[in-house]
Amino acid sequence: MRTIRKNFRLFWQGTLLSYRALFAWLRPVTYMASKIFMPLAQMFFFVFLGTYASGKDTSDFYVIGNAIQITSISGIFGVTMSVGGDRDAGTLPYLFGTPANRFMIFFGRAFMHVIDGAIGVVIALTWGVLLMGLDLSHTDLPALGLTILITTFSTCGLGLLMGCLSLLTANVMFVNNFVYFSLLIFSGANVQISTLPVWMQIVSSILPLTRGIAASRALAAGASLTDISVLLISEIGIGLTYGFLGYFLFSWFEIQAKRKGTLETV
Amino acid sequence: MNAIEINHLRRIFRAQIGVFNRSIKEVFAVDDISFEVQQGELFGLLGPNGAGKTTTVKMLTTLLIPSLGSARVGGFDVVKQANEVRKRIGFIFGGERGLYWRLSGDDNLRYFASLYGVDPEVSKKRIPYLMEMVGLKGRGNERVGGYSRGMKQRLHVARTLLHDPDILFLDEPTIGLDPVGAREFRNVILDLQSQKKTILLTTHYMFEADALSDRIAIINKGSVIALDTPSGLKKHVSDLSVVEVETFGASEIVIEKLRALPFVDALSVEDRDQKQMILIQTERGAEAVPDVISALEGQRVGRVIVREPTLEDAYVRLVGGGA
Numbered sequence: 001m002r003t004i005r006k007n008f009r010l011f012w013q014g015t016l017l018s019y020r021a022l023f024a025w026l027r028p029v030t031y032m033a034s035k036i037f038m039p040l041a042q043m044f045f046f047v048f049l050g051t052y053a054s055g056k057d058t059s060d061f062y063v064i065g066n067a068i069q070i071t072s073i074s075g076i077f078g079v080t081m082s083v084g085g086d087r088d089a090g091t092l093p094y095l096f097g098t099p100a101n102r103f104m105i106f107f108g109r110a111f112m113h114v115i116d117g118a119i120g121v122v123i124a125l126t127w128g129v130l131l132m133g134l135d136l137s138h139t140d141l142p143a144l145g146l147t148i149l150i151t152t153f154s155t156c157g158l159g160l161l162m163g164c165l166s167l168l169t170a171n172v173m174f175v176n177n178f179v180y181f182s183l184l185i186f187s188g189a190n191v192q193i194s195t196l197p198v199w200m201q202i203v204s205s206i207l208p209l210t211r212g213i214a215a216s217r218a219l220a221a222g223a224s225l226t227d228i229s230v231l232l233i234s235e236i237g238i239g240l241t242y243g244f245l246g247y248f249l250f251s252w253f254e255i256q257a258k259r260k261g262t263l264e265t266v
Numbered sequence: 267m268n269a270i271e272i273n274h275l276r277r278i279f280r281a282q283i284g285v286f287n288r289s290i291k292e293v294f295a296v297d298d299i300s301f302e303v304q305q306g307e308l309f310g311l312l313g314p315n316g317a318g319k320t321t322t323v324k325m326l327t328t329l330l331i332p333s334l335g336s337a338r339v340g341g342f343d344v345v346k347q348a349n350e351v352r353k354r355i356g357f358i359f360g361g362e363r364g365l366y367w368r369l370s371g372d373d374n375l376r377y378f379a380s381l382y383g384v385d386p387e388v389s390k391k392r393i394p395y396l397m398e399m400v401g402l403k404g405r406g407n408e409r410v411g412g413y414s415r416g417m418k419q420r421l422h423v424a425r426t427l428l429h430d431p432d433i434l435f436l437d438e439p440t441i442g443l444d445p446v447g448a449r450e451f452r453n454v455i456l457d458l459q460s461q462k463k464t465i466l467l468t469t470h471y472m473f474e475a476d477a478l479s480d481r482i483a484i485i486n487k488g489s490v491i492a493l494d495t496p497s498g499l500k501k502h503v504s505d506l507s508v509v510e511v512e513t514f515g516a517s518e519i520v521i522e523k524l525r526a527l528p529f530v531d532a533l534s535v536e537d538r539d540q541k542q543m544i545l546i547q548t549e550r551g552a553e554a555v556p557d558v559i560s561a562l563e564g565q566r567v568g569r570v571i572v573r574e575p576t577l578e579d580a581y582v583r584l585v586g587g588g589a
Contacts, residue, residue, distance in 0.1 A: 006383045009386065010380045010383070014377070014380065014381075017366070017369060017373055017376065020368060020369060020373075021366035021368050021369045021377070022366070022368075089363065089364070089365070089366060089367065090361075090363025090364045091363075091364055091365070091366065093324075093329050093364065094364050094378070094425075096329060097327055097328065097352060097355075098352060098378070098381040098382055099349045099352040099353045099382065099383065100380075100382070258329060258330055258331050261277075261324070263329060263330075
């Protein structure tokens with residue numbers, strides 16, 4: 001019981017303090033820009049481009065797709081900064097020199113970004129309702145809230161894996177940008193997945209966000225929570241898979257760094 | 267029981283050389299060292315850059331796996347029982363890094379307290395106590411990014427004492443501190459020593475090692491070349507005197523000419539702004555001065571002093587400042 005309490009405390013303290021300690025967008029101006037203006041710019045771009053190209057009023061498709069995809073700003077960039085930030089701060093040796101439960105340290109790094117990412121999606125959807133005519137009057141809003149949380153969680157799972165890469169290479173932001181822009185297509189945010197080549201559909205099916213975006217669109221069209229439950233369960237499964245892959249990579253990194261003496265050299 | 271036991275410890279680093287014709291170069295950073303540190307002892311580890319001091323500390327703090335040999339800290343094996351070792355030790359590597367600069371001093375301590383599993387009720391009392399002990403009382407709410415280097419070093423000490431460890435590893439803790447900061451830091455170390463903590467201290471500053479250490483090991487090229495009390499080490503040079511000669515712009519040729527004098531046992535040069543201090547160890551003492559001056563003919567010479575050897579002179583002789 002004492003160990004559980006200790007680990008819960010570690011998770012919670014790690015969640016709050018590591019978010020403040022390692023997340024580089026905490027300055028209000030850059031934070032506001034990333035949370036308010038960047039989603040707006042992305043949505044404007046794809047909504048107007050998409051409706052112009054398709055020649056139909058398909059704005060809801062792009063608004064929902066991009067609003068949900070916005071979560072990957074927190075899920076990928078934010079989580080990567082939180083995991084990799086220890087390397088930049090020089091705190092890795094002190095972190096790995098403690099007897100703390102590595103599982104709690106690792107997953108604690110992502111928790112605040114799930115909340116943060118979900119807030120970003122809500123802001124983006126608000127822009128959609130206010131400026132782009134998104135109609136959520138027939139939407140089960142609690143179910144949409146749950147979908148947003150689950151999708152953000154699964155994207156953070158991918159972020160944890162990317163964060164571990166940042167412990168191995170200094171160039172992870174390049175990879176992050178590649179993943180972020182790939183998700184604009186592969187997640188189905190801006191293209192119907194059924195129109196993609198088969199290999200792209202396969203990639204799409206193993207990425208987070210894909211099912212979350214599909215579930216959100218279904219909810220906006222009037223579907224119930226039961227209708228989308230399979231999509232949500234799959235999305236959770238994908239998030240956990242990436243999260244655990246990241247955790248194993250994190251553990252592997254610690255062992256390798258201690259074997260090779262590379263804890264501070266990357 | 268010994269607090270630290272090291273048996274034939276080795277650490278080999280393998281570096282890849284070349285792009286097309288790749289070959290592996292092996293570097294013995296630590297090469298078969300053995301020593302023990304008793305409980306409550308302040309043990310100094312001295313050596314030039316690259317001697318293997320930090321590598322040894324990293325192995326003892328479970329941050330690096332030894333290639334060969336074994337080490338026990340607090341009675342536990344550093345590889346097989348690493349987590350037990352971690353619970354019982356605290357460590358500091360010199361420099362400012364290793365703290366979360368965006369957080370306040372108190373929040374840094376709070377986070378590390380949770381990493382060490384310190385009960386919140388205990389840490390609530392312990393954090394202000396430690397902040398006062400290291401001279402940071404009233405500064406705990408400020409962001410660490412705004413702390414001076416000395417304040418960061420002292421916060422590191424507070425961090426390392428959060429879980430009240432019995433054994434401390436201080437790797438060049440005063441590096442980069444101004445003289446006042448370094449003196450304050452040494453007082454903190456003395457305070458820890460009075461609390462019966464076992465301390466392994468690595469430093470470049472001989473007077474620091476001399477003043478603080480119960481025993482000192484001198485390590486060079488990965489091996490322990492001497493291990494004794496500070497006074498015991500000084501006996502290595504008790505037969506010698508040191509002639510200190512202040513010069514201005516003496517060339518390498520002149521230095522080599524001095525080094526070649528038959529009575530010079532060891533010679534080192536310290537650059538001090540415009541001038542150089544040439545330190546000559548010799549059995550001849552004051553009698554060597556006329557020959558030294560004549561070897562420096564044509565050079566601008568300042569003060570010349572003959573004095574008793576210090577720990578630094580013993581160190582220079584042992585690590586090879588030889589003629």
